[in-house]
Amino acid sequence: MDNFYLDNPELKFHLTHPLMKKIVALKERDFKDKDNYDYAPIDFEDAMDSYQKVLEIVGDICANIVGPNAEGVDQEGPVHDKNGVTYAKGTQENLDALIKAGLMGITLPREFEGLNFPIVPYTMAADIVSRADAGFVNIWGLQDCAETIHEFASDEQKTKYLPRVSRGETMAMDLTEPDAGSDLQRVMLKANYNEQEDQWYLNGVKRFITNGDGDISLVLARSEDGTVDGRGLSMFIYDKASKGVTVRRIEHKMGIIGSPTCELVFKNAKAELVGDRKLGLIKYVMSLMNGARLGIAAQSVGIAEAAYREALTYAEEREQFGKPIIQFPAVYEILTTMKAKLDACRSLLYETARFVDIYKTYTHIAEERTLEKEERNEMKKYQKLADIYTPLAKGISSELCNQMAYDSLQIHGGSGFMKDYPIERIYRDARITSIYEGTTQLQVVAAIRGVTAGGYLKQINEYENSEIKPELQNYRRMLVGMTEEYEDAVDKINNIGDSEFTDFHARRLVEMAGNIIMGYLLILDTERDHNYWKSTEVFLKVARGENKGKAEFIRYSNVNDLGKFKKE
Amino acid sequence: MKALKIVVLAKQVPDTRNVGKDAMKADGTVNRAALPAIFNPEDLNALEQALRVKDQIPGTKVILLTMGPGRAAEVIREGLYRGADEGYLLTDRAFAGADTLATSYALACAIRKINDVDLIFAGRQAIDGDTAQVGPQVAEKMHLPQVTYVEEITEIKKGKITLKRRLERGVESVECPMPCVVTVNGSAPTCRPRNAKALMKYKHARTVTEQQDSSEDYITLYTERPYLAIPEWSVNDIESDLQQLGLTGSPTKVKKIENIVFQAKEARKIESNDEGIEDLMKELIENHTLG
Numbered sequence: 001m002d003n004f005y006l007d008n009p010e011l012k013f014h015l016t017h018p019l020m021k022k023i024v025a026l027k028e029r030d031f032k033d034k035d036n037y038d039y040a041p042i043d044f045e046d047a048m049d050s051y052q053k054v055l056e057i058v059g060d061i062c063a064n065i066v067g068p069n070a071e072g073v074d075q076e077g078p079v080h081d082k083n084g085v086t087y088a089k090g091t092q093e094n095l096d097a098l099i100k101a102g103l104m105g106i107t108l109p110r111e112f113e114g115l116n117f118p119i120v121p122y123t124m125a126a127d128i129v130s131r132a133d134a135g136f137v138n139i140w141g142l143q144d145c146a147e148t149i150h151e152f153a154s155d156e157q158k159t160k161y162l163p164r165v166s167r168g169e170t171m172a173m174d175l176t177e178p179d180a181g182s183d184l185q186r187v188m189l190k191a192n193y194n195e196q197e198d199q200w201y202l203n204g205v206k207r208f209i210t211n212g213d214g215d216i217s218l219v220l221a222r223s224e225d226g227t228v229d230g231r232g233l234s235m236f237i238y239d240k241a242s243k244g245v246t247v248r249r250i251e252h253k254m255g256i257i258g259s260p261t262c263e264l265v266f267k268n269a270k271a272e273l274v275g276d277r278k279l280g281l282i283k284y285v286m287s288l289m290n291g292a293r294l295g296i297a298a299q300s301v302g303i304a305e306a307a308y309r310e311a312l313t314y315a316e317e318r319e320q321f322g323k324p325i326i327q328f329p330a331v332y333e334i335l336t337t338m339k340a341k342l343d344a345c346r347s348l349l350y351e352t353a354r355f356v357d358i359y360k361t362y363t364h365i366a367e368e369r370t371l372e373k374e375e376r377n378e379m380k381k382y383q384k385l386a387d388i389y390t391p392l393a394k395g396i397s398s399e400l401c402n403q404m405a406y407d408s409l410q411i412h413g414g415s416g417f418m419k420d421y422p423i424e425r426i427y428r429d430a431r432i433t434s435i436y437e438g439t440t441q442l443q444v445v446a447a448i449r450g451v452t453a454g455g456y457l458k459q460i461n462e463y464e465n466s467e468i469k470p471e472l473q474n475y476r477r478m479l480v481g482m483t484e485e486y487e488d489a490v491d492k493i494n495n496i497g498d499s500e501f502t503d504f505h506a507r508r509l510v511e512m513a514g515n516i517i518m519g520y521l522l523i524l525d526t527e528r529d530h531n532y533w534k535s536t537e538v539f540l541k542v543a544r545g546e547n548k549g550k551a552e553f554i555r556y557s558n559v560n561d562l563g564k565f566k567k568e
Numbered sequence: 569m570k571a572l573k574i575v576v577l578a579k580q581v582p583d584t585r586n587v588g589k590d591a592m593k594a595d596g597t598v599n600r601a602a603l604p605a606i607f608n609p610e611d612l613n614a615l616e617q618a619l620r621v622k623d624q625i626p627g628t629k630v631i632l633l634t635m636g637p638g639r640a641a642e643v644i645r646e647g648l649y650r651g652a653d654e655g656y657l658l659t660d661r662a663f664a665g666a667d668t669l670a671t672s673y674a675l676a677c678a679i680r681k682i683n684d685v686d687l688i689f690a691g692r693q694a695i696d697g698d699t700a701q702v703g704p705q706v707a708e709k710m711h712l713p714q715v716t717y718v719e720e721i722t723e724i725k726k727g728k729i730t731l732k733r734r735l736e737r738g739v740e741s742v743e744c745p746m747p748c749v750v751t752v753n754g755s756a757p758t759c760r761p762r763n764a765k766a767l768m769k770y771k772h773a774r775t776v777t778e779q780q781d782s783s784e785d786y787i788t789l790y791t792e793r794p795y796l797a798i799p800e801w802s803v804n805d806i807e808s809d810l811q812q813l814g815l816t817g818s819p820t821k822v823k824k825i826e827n828i829v830f831q832a833k834e835a836r837k838i839e840s841n842d843e844g845i846e847d848l849m850k851e852l853i854e855n856h857t858l859g
Contacts, residue, residue, distance in 0.1 A: 039769045
């Protein structure tokens with residue numbers, strides 16, 4: 001039987017990263033649940049064994065149900081009807097299978113009927129589901145909205161909503177409005193508090209809401225009269241059972257067609273406030289978005305995996321000029337570069353997931369007891385890393401997945417342009433990843449602080465000082481050179497200190513940092529598993545060239561350039 | 569409605585669907601070592617039907633019963649991962665060499681020992697023997713009614729079960745008093761996937777023999793968590809007549825095993841008009857392929 005976890009040994013490799021020992025110990029609070037829950041792990045090995053066995057279930061369902069359904073779902077799509085939204089037949093089958101398998105509420109604590117898995121294996125599940133059907137992962141993956149409830153809602157709300165998520169109810173995050181896309185401070189949906197009833201009511205319109213007809217929605221709304229910016233916004237839970245929201249239409253999209261994108265009208269919809277008023281955007285949405293961004297990074301890596309596999313299969317089977325096309329340098333170069341970048345990107349994804357795991361788990365532990373000083377420092381360290389790695393991973397992997405889909409289709413030639421091969425769908429599905437949950441341009445805005453304030457460099461230096469085998473020293477030397485080049489570029493930008501000039505070069509700088517980081521991660525992967533040497537070698541050759549180009553651009557650039565690029 | 573007690577008969581079989589060139593030994597018998605051991609596919613369809621009854625009638629208990637060597641405990645674990653409540657492994661040298669008659673006898677004795685069973689589900693047939701005899705023979709031995717080739721359960725009410733049978737020329741709806749034996753077709757809904765929590769709960773489930781052989785560090789678990797012990801029943805645990813078990817109880821004697829290699833015959837072109845089709849039909853009726 002096909003299995004998307006077992007046929008992809010890279011996943012197990014990342015799952016068994018040395019840092020997992022710490023993550024599992026923190027997440028399981030020294031395995032205290034074992035006396036209260038029959039499915040809780042007894043020790044570290046038992047927990048790791050459970051993650052793998054559960055990922056095998058995900059791999060089974062994805063290879064045998066979700067993957068085969070993807071084409072039909074893409075053709076059929078969801079339907080807008082009097083009940084709201086009805087999923088495509090295949091979508092419903094996928095969802096039923098994953099619910100029956102108990103794969104909802106994966107990261108939620110056991111007291112809320114979740115599996116209490118760390119973010120790393122959850123991200124792997126998302127990686128696998130995305131490879132099978134990138135549109136479907138949006139519906140299933142919205143379960144990570146529950147993390148926001150878990151983190152900020154009251155105990156009563158947690159008890160009320162979280163077990164429902166674990167049992168399979170779907171979620172949505174209602175943020176975007178017609179005039180508030182990238183700029184969420186402009187959200188206008190109105191939240192009114194009725195004192196007599198002690199009840200909040202929502203009125204207004206939301207647009208582009210993925211799975212907008214889901215059972216439990218998190219809604220960003222303006223609770224403070226007379227405000228116009230982000231400080232007047234609060235977060236609410238809307239329960240579909242309480243009614244008051246209608247789906248006005250669903251969008252006709254280019255890709256991820258199985259995932260319904262809704263326009264919603266709120267008419268006196270009852271809602272519950274989450275946490276404190278006014279913190280909706282500045283605190284809760286930021287947390288929600290960071291989780292969602294990691295999700296998109298996983299989706300991107302999963303799509304890239306699918307694109308690479310399609311390309312490889314086609315190039316091995318297709319013969320021209322009397323031999324399989326994979327034997328031509330023009331084709332094998334593309335394929336090998338795809339594989340190297342895929343490995344690099346996946347390493348970045350799971351490094352980020354590990355940072356998020358440690359930081360988030362400390363946050364939850366801090367609610368149970370006071371953290372020791374050392375623990376507090378560690379939490380801060382990983383929080384900073386998670387903050388700068390999340391936009392980096394989302395930005396880089398979504399752009400990569402688009403490039404991979406393009407390259408894979410190119411290898412298919414004319415056949416790829418036809419509807420006959422999955423790559424046509426994959427190509428369309430890939431396109432949204434660099435747009436939603438913040439465009440690449442916005443990821444750069446979030447990431448550039450890591451460049452200018454030195455966060456990336458600090459971590460790069462830490463990688464540089466790791467123990468590695470003698471045969472890997474050459475790779476490290478390449479990266480030391482690339483780091484010097486990067487530091488020169490950063491120094492120049494910081495010395496000029498003009499914010500528009502910094503913004504102008506921001507993407508170049510972030511990508512340079514990303515390449516160096518991925519290069520080091522691949523070296524560390526090769527240290528653990530020699531099979532990564534080829535991807536390391538190929539990636540570094542390509543990345544060095546890319547970084548050089550960007551460094552040159554920056555070196556011969558000055559503030560006057562802005563005028564030349566600016567549209568008059 | 570009263571909760572039911574259901575037994576699902578399951579068999580561990582060599583995966584004959586993926587046969588390689590070393591699947592048969594020189595003497596013409598199946599090389600079990602070369603083929604992966606799996607849960608007989610139609611038994612999974614049967615398990616799904618049992619689990620659907622459990623979904624509908626709260627408190628219903630689904631019990632797996634399998635006969636085989638020690639490693640057949642794998643089938644019990646697989647069933648537990650998918651939602652069964654418990655399982656028994658019938659294992660004893662005295663069962664070895666059993667044909668369908670001796671197998672049905674042993675299973676019937678075990679079901680009597682489980683006692684008070686409302687429904688017995690089994691797959692239509694196993695992919696290693698393809699006899700489709702064990703389910704019906706269990707029914708006969710227990711003097712229970714049987715419904716074969718089932719695809720769907722439509723109703724369970726007042727001690728009766730209504731089922732749909734898939735037959736060659738259509739679908740038949742049958743009402744049958746319980747207890748009864750039901751054999752399920754491969755065309756019935758596929759079994760649900762493993763459940764994450766059930767898997768984590770039961771992954772350490774072992775028979776006593778496995779516990780003894782196990783080098784794992786989880787020995788204390790078996791005293792703390794009794795549900796992790798998979799009961800093994802030997803001849804002595806089921807009230808049975810030794811003469812009717814195993815090789816002694818098996819009247820079937822294998823005369824000869826032939827190795828058949830399918831050969832592609834030359835293709836024939838049939839004209840796609842009424843005349844061509846009529847000729848083909850006549851020929852097929854004459855050589856008894858049809859009719």
